[in-house]
Amino acid sequence: MTQPTPVLERPDGPAPSPARVLADLGPTYAVNGLVGFIFSATGPVAIVLATGAGGGLGQAELASWLFGSFFLNGLLTLWLTWRWRTPLVFFWTIPGTVLVGPALAHASHAQVIGAFLVTGALIAAVGASGWARRGMAAVPMPIVMAMVAGVFLRFGLDLVRAVHDDAWIAAPMVVAFLVLSAWGRAGRWVPPIVGALLAGLVAIAAAGGIAWPAQADFSIAPPRLYAPQFSLPVLLELVVPLAITVLVVQNGQGFSVLQAAGHAPPVNVVTVACGLMSLVTAFVGTVSTCLTGPTNALVSSSGDRSRHYTGALVVGVLALAFGLTSPTFTALLLAAPKAFVAALAGLAMLKVLQGAFATAFSGRVPLGALVTFLVTVADRPILNVGAPFWGLVVGIAVSMLLERDDLRRR
Numbered sequence: 001m002t003q004p005t006p007v008l009e010r011p012d013g014p015a016p017s018p019a020r021v022l023a024d025l026g027p028t029y030a031v032n033g034l035v036g037f038i039f040s041a042t043g044p045v046a047i048v049l050a051t052g053a054g055g056g057l058g059q060a061e062l063a064s065w066l067f068g069s070f071f072l073n074g075l076l077t078l079w080l081t082w083r084w085r086t087p088l089v090f091f092w093t094i095p096g097t098v099l100v101g102p103a104l105a106h107a108s109h110a111q112v113i114g115a116f117l118v119t120g121a122l123i124a125a126v127g128a129s130g131w132a133r134r135g136m137a138a139v140p141m142p143i144v145m146a147m148v149a150g151v152f153l154r155f156g157l158d159l160v161r162a163v164h165d166d167a168w169i170a171a172p173m174v175v176a177f178l179v180l181s182a183w184g185r186a187g188r189w190v191p192p193i194v195g196a197l198l199a200g201l202v203a204i205a206a207a208g209g210i211a212w213p214a215q216a217d218f219s220i221a222p223p224r225l226y227a228p229q230f231s232l233p234v235l236l237e238l239v240v241p242l243a244i245t246v247l248v249v250q251n252g253q254g255f256s257v258l259q260a261a262g263h264a265p266p267v268n269v270v271t272v273a274c275g276l277m278s279l280v281t282a283f284v285g286t287v288s289t290c291l292t293g294p295t296n297a298l299v300s301s302s303g304d305r306s307r308h309y310t311g312a313l314v315v316g317v318l319a320l321a322f323g324l325t326s327p328t329f330t331a332l333l334l335a336a337p338k339a340f341v342a343a344l345a346g347l348a349m350l351k352v353l354q355g356a357f358a359t360a361f362s363g364r365v366p367l368g369a370l371v372t373f374l375v376t377v378a379d380r381p382i383l384n385v386g387a388p389f390w391g392l393v394v395g396i397a398v399s400m401l402l403e404r405d406d407l408r409r410r
Helices: 018-024 029-038 043-054 059-084 095-103 107-129 131-138 141-165 169-184 185-191 192-206 232-260 267-282 291-300 305-324 328-336 338-348 350-361 366-378 387-402 404-409
Strands: 090-094 288-293
Touching: 018 305, 029 043, 029 192, 029 291, 029 305, 043 059, 043 090, 043 095, 043 107, 059 267, 059 305, 059 328, 090 095, 090 350, 095 107, 095 141, 095 232, 095 288, 107 131, 107 267, 131 267, 141 169, 141 232, 141 291, 141 338, 141 366, 141 387, 169 185, 169 192, 169 305, 169 338, 192 305, 192 338, 192 387, 232 267, 232 288, 232 291, 232 350, 232 387, 267 288, 291 305, 291 404, 305 328, 338 350, 366 387, 387 404
Parallel strands: none
Antiparallel strands: 090 288
16 A cells, blocks of 8 residues: 655655865855855845834844844754755845835834734745645746746846946956856865955055944844734735745745756745744744745856855854844944945856856747746836746746647647
8 A cells, every 4th residue: 555645755765974164065055155145135135224223123123133034043054954955045024124114104013023924924824734845846947947047147237337337346256256167176175266255355455445334243132022913904914925925936036046946945844844933933023934046046056056055154153153143243334335245145046047048048938938038027016016026926827828839848
């Protein structure tokens, strides 16, 4: 008699020993993890600060939000990455953060936290039911990767803008990256992204370095616990859109980039983990947890696939430190030239973008993939739901209408 397949996936083998982790860790993976962390701790943090401050949150509430975003999600990153030996970086839903801004204008902080709790329960239920894996399997991969290409396109564009606007930082980074990529022997000793990082630091130092912010005093941000309130209008406004940003937009990107890199992330386990951790982070005022797309793409962008997980572990360790001293690290990272972060992330994302475009437009449902890409790049939310979700919806609808034969063959 055939045993039923368990809903929650199980790891293929035992977790790696500390000695195995240290043996697998190398300069390429450490720098990929560092770049992924720098990306997560700059622009996305600025979105949190802008959203929270615009909604009337004070410094204590924002510090607690960042504690949950980094420290608690860093713990989840370390545990699942180590147990599955697969890069699984968890942070917070960025489009969901944007959704929270308008709600804070008319709802109390406690009511928004109540919506975070209900969203976490809904996400966990979807994962435990097994619907997450089935839902992901039902969406054609070219359309999903077209959405990913649309979301990640701005990294490539930001790289070009950085070279144009701040050539004194970005140009040496690009030159170092190209030279080390073309010069195979040197590239084996100094990975191209490492060379770009070093070239950027030298350029910043030559220009006088980074001015030490007055507020960077290495203070530890203790989290605050908040009591939720449940308001039906706020729940109706936030819960379903927040869940969509986690399940489809953010987790969809994360699963897609990991699968494109040759990994097999445990879809249902990740979904349940996002829901359960969202329940925990809600009490410190943090928006819902998700499997991040860009950071997982960065840690999986180069090197031996079997060692990519060590880059995710680096992200997790740095996230713990950032969460504990979030005011200091936020001030320092936001004081660095924007071109440095933009160029570093853009160079690291080149291969990821190439793979996304190749998957999206070299197979079936090309028209649906193109429409998905265009809607995503247009970046116009509808009904408070971000463009990546609508890109998927419109792309699938176009393929069902005009590319039925491709869908049937799939």
